[in-house]
Amino acid sequence: MLVLVVAWIASGLIGREPLEEPAEDAPRPMAVAVAEHRAEPVERLLVLQGRVEPDQRVKVRAETAGQVAEWAVERGAEVEEGDLLVRLRMDDREARLRQAIARERGAENEFEATQRLFAERHASRTALEAREAELEAARAEREAVELDIRNTRITAPLMGTLNRRVAERGEFVGVGDPVAEIVDNDPLLAVVWVPQHQIGRVRPGQEARIRFLDGRRAEGEVRFVAAVAEPGTQTFRTEVQVPNPERALPSGISAGVDIVTEEVRANKLSPAVMALDDDGRVGVKAVDDDDRVVFHPVEVVRTERDGVWVTGLPDKVRVITVGHGFVTVGERVTPRPQEAVDGTLAPGTAPAVEDTP
Structure with missing residues (x-):
């Protein structure tokens, strides 16, 4: 009986399939939002602050001694070369x-x-x-x-504006004494001081843009770059010539000067998508053709109100806009177009667009 019982139990075990352990679900790739960017030609600018000066500021001096008899023009008047300014007795x-x-x-x-x-x-x-x-x-x-x-007839040596009357009627002037000041505001000169580490980017003939404090703007061209730096500041005097035929733009005021140094291909991004890698480099996380995370170091070309222009990215790139803080370089991800996930992902939060089972 014992032998029959053992044989019966053994026959049941032999015919049964072995039990399989339940397989764990394989981890799904993290979903991230991406935006596709294409590089565009962008001007690299050297942004400086300077001062607008007249092209010429001339002090008219007496060439003979005498008493001022009368003035022929008022202050602020526009004069031509050779016009009578003042007459001596x-x-x-x-x-x-x-x-x-x-x-x-x-x-x-x-x-x-x-x-x-x-x-x-x-x-x-x-x-x-x-x-x-x-x-x-x-x-x-x-x-x-x-x-x-x-x-005794003192005339204007150049065309411009009578800015000052130094000697008034009845005053005595000697030979060489100043009588008037004439300012020529066409063209204007926007004078800036270029730091020594940037002087290699500036040369005569480059395009420049001038921003006046009252909101007006003008175009100009670099006319002069000093060959020797100032001893105290180690900066180089640079003059930008600004046409002013109507003499509507004033001189003697502060202004911003943007010098176009070169043209590069750059991508416009939001500063929110930029981060630091383990080496402290500023860059952007993107997704390659295999849907893996890559890091591209970038250099800021210029900034605008709605973003920054950077170089260092491929001409065509998928930048991770949401979720870049939760993925690492080399990790496979599931990219989702930014337009498809707007409203479901927010910068700084965990992604909420994982694949559904």
Whole structure:
């Protein structure tokens, strides 16, 4: 009986299939939101703060001494080259001119008479040369008086705006004393100081944009770059020429200057998608063709109100916009278009778009 019982139990075990352990569910890839970006040509800008100066600022000085008789123009008036600005009193200049003219005529008569005597051999060559020298001296005296009279009329040496009247009516000015200041605001000069580590990016002929404090903007061109840095600041004076034919833009004010140094291909991103890798590099996490996470170091080209332009990304790239903080480089993920998950994913929260079973 015992043998029959054991045989019956054994026959039941032999015919039964072995039990399988329940398999654990394989982990599904993390779902992330991605946005597809394409690189575009972008200008790399050197953004500086500077000061707008006139192209020329000239102090008009008196070339003869005298008392200011009258002004021909008011302050702020536009003048052309050669326009009369101010007139000095004549005083005794007209009397000295008449005296010089009379002396010249007498010397001329003496010279002509000596010429006739020399031709008749009644005068020596020495006497003739002496009379000629007296005539030249008389002419020079007359020309000097005439020049002195012309200098009583002080004219504009260039076209511009009469910015200041230094000497007013009734004041006495000497030779070389300033009388007026004329400013030429066409073109304007936007002067900036380029740091020494950036000077290699700047050269004459580059395009530049000027932002005035009142909101107006203008276009210009780099005209001058200093060859030697300032000893105290180690910066280089750079001048941007700004056309101002209507003279509507003022000088002497502060302004922002953006110099276009080169054109690069860049992608425009939100700063929220940028992060640091283990080496402290600034970059962006993206998804490659195998749906694996890759990290691209980037360099900021310029910033705008609605994003930043960066280089270092491929021309076509899928950037992880939501969930990049929860995935690591090399990890396989399930990318979802940003448009399909708007409203279900929020930056800084765990992804909520995992695959459904």
